[in-house]
Amino acid sequence: MIQFEAVHKRFPNGTTAVHDLTLEMPEGGVTVLVGSSGCGKTTTLRMINRMVEPTSGTIRVGGKDVLAQDAAELRRSIGYVIQQAGLFPHRTVLDNIATVPLLLGWGRRRARARAAELLETVGLAADTGKRFPHQLSGGQQQRVGVARALAADPPVLLMDEPFGAVDPVVRTQLQDELLRLQKELSKTIVFVTHDIDEAVRLGDRIAIFRTGGHLVQCAPPAELLASPADDFVTDFLGSERELKLLSLTSLKDVPQTRATPLRADEPVSAVSGDGGRWRLVTSAAERPLGWLDTDALPATGTAGEAPLTPARALRDTDSLLSALNETIASPSGCVARVDADGAVTGVTAREEIHARAAAAHAAAGAGAARTADAPRTAHAESPSLAATPTERPA
Known part of the structure; x- marks a missing residue:
């Protein structure tokens, strides 16, 4: 010390x-x-x-x-x-x-x-x-x-x-x-x-x-x-500063739903819009390749050969700020989630991320308010959502 x-x-x-x-x-x-x-x-x-x-x-x-x-x-x-x-x-x-x-x-x-x-x-x-x-x-x-x-x-x-x-x-x-x-x-x-x-x-x-x-x-x-x-x-x-606060909270506890991605080698002729307009396309190893617009499918070829909108996949250790940025860029309004090996585990909707962001901000504010009510010095410890050195999101 x-x-x-x-x-x-x-x-x-x-x-x-x-x-x-x-x-x-x-x-x-x-x-x-x-x-x-x-x-x-x-x-x-x-x-x-x-x-x-x-x-x-x-x-x-x-x-x-x-x-x-x-x-x-x-x-x-x-x-x-x-x-x-x-x-x-x-x-x-x-x-x-x-x-x-x-x-x-x-x-x-x-x-x-x-x-x-x-x-x-x-x-x-x-x-x-x-x-x-x-x-x-x-x-x-x-x-x-x-x-x-x-x-x-x-x-x-x-x-x-x-x-x-x-x-x-x-x-x-x-x-x-x-x-x-x-x-x-x-x-x-x-x-x-x-x-x-x-x-x-x-x-x-x-x-x-x-x-x-x-x-x-x-x-x-x-x-x-x-x-x-x-x-x-x-x-x-x-x-x-509110956005900076989101960089301190990870995606780990934000819910995700099971994804129904398309394989890159799947013929576009077999693709339907039943899973929504925008479908996530993955490689044979289940790595995300991008979002496919089922309303603008080419006449022939495979899902992997069709024009795809890039998808930035996020891990549990990524921050809410990164997720919020991705929901803006994603045409589907969803974020693709992957495991440590990069394989798709599910997707998280924009609404879930916004809800978690609001909760994170409210919790941090409440923790700071409790600290303000207690006697404090320049080195007083306080509750916070800040990650520990081994948990801090990238």
């Missing part, structure tokens, strides 16, 4: 970066710090490993006061990932990853073996270790940066806008990778970002700061979205 007690940071020019911060960051969870530029979130993160020294107050990591520890030793015990990775350009990937273990006195063979092991952990090919940073894509460099931070197996990982310099597709992939790693490793992660969508997706708790280093609200994502503390938080969350 990381604890801030009445921490204040004022720079020599008189600027207050962090104001009287009291906050707990639970062990084994992801705490995301968000806010506009100059609100103190990066300063807060950098005070944990003493890259910035607090003016006053106490910061404890694992119950130990960071100011009572040797700064260099402290930093070697905490993983640190920054934007654009910050890799040493003259060292190979393997040697970059092995940096901290070597500083801690590991033998070169052991350090490089650990580095090679971590390449696989972060999803990079073994031969990547022989390359230099300039030979990698931006996404690959960020994965190396994460591997380097994990090399000595630190209990705490600090991440300062680590995915801010990559394109949206790669950013989503890196977020997926972080969620996978956190499920396996259960590190205590402090993550800084400007992106509230990224915060909602990754965070077990989100701390929102305003200019001047004031902490406005810290809560699980569902509570934050359902019950913002004030107008500042409401504006920061944006006009689509």
Whole structure:
């Protein structure tokens, strides 16, 4: 656990970066710090490993006061990932990853073996270790940066806008990778970002700061979205905060009905509209191929050869927001549901998804209201629909 007690940071020019911060960051969870530029979130993160020294107050990591520890030793015990990775350009990937273990006195063979092991952990090919940073894509460099931070197996990982310099597709992939790693490793992660969508997706708790280093609200994502503390938080969350709330609830408990799909090899001459105008077409392995309009069948051929409207199949772990989006795109108004292997298990109607979305929003609001009625601090626990790190929808 990381604890801030009445921490204040004022720079020599008189600027207050962090104001009287009291906050707990639970062990084994992801705490995301968000806010506009100059609100103190990066300063807060950098005070944990003493890259910035607090003016006053106490910061404890694992119950130990960071100011009572040797700064260099402290930093070697905490993983640190920054934007654009910050890799040493003259060292190979393997040697970059092995940096901290070597500083801690590991033998070169052991350090490089650990580095090679971590390449696989972060999803990079073994031969990547022989390359230099300039030979990698931006996404690959960020994965190396994460591997380097994990090399000595630190209990705490600090991440300062680590995915801010990559394109949206790669950013989503890196977020997926972080969620996978956190499920396996259960590190205590402090993550800084400007992106509230990224915060909602990754965070077990989100701390929102305003200019001047004031902490406005810290809560699980569902509570934050359902019950913002004030107008500042409401504006920061944006006009689509109710939709963001749906991204935290999975399809798992939403009912589905048995599907009557058409096989791709079935002749169109044998197809009728008895099962409704729009019929789901599947492969021989029962994978969904698309929706077939029975009112516009071709004269000949098979169902699989006919023009099909794409169907994005969803699993139980997908979110209500994804399902809501799919009902808009689906000509049938239904979502195709599949199992872990991608085989069709049934369909869910638009009405079922809308009903579940309304119930999820009401439940989150009720949980937030109960919390508001109780005495609270910046680190108070509260009921929420937010998934745990191992259950969070993709």
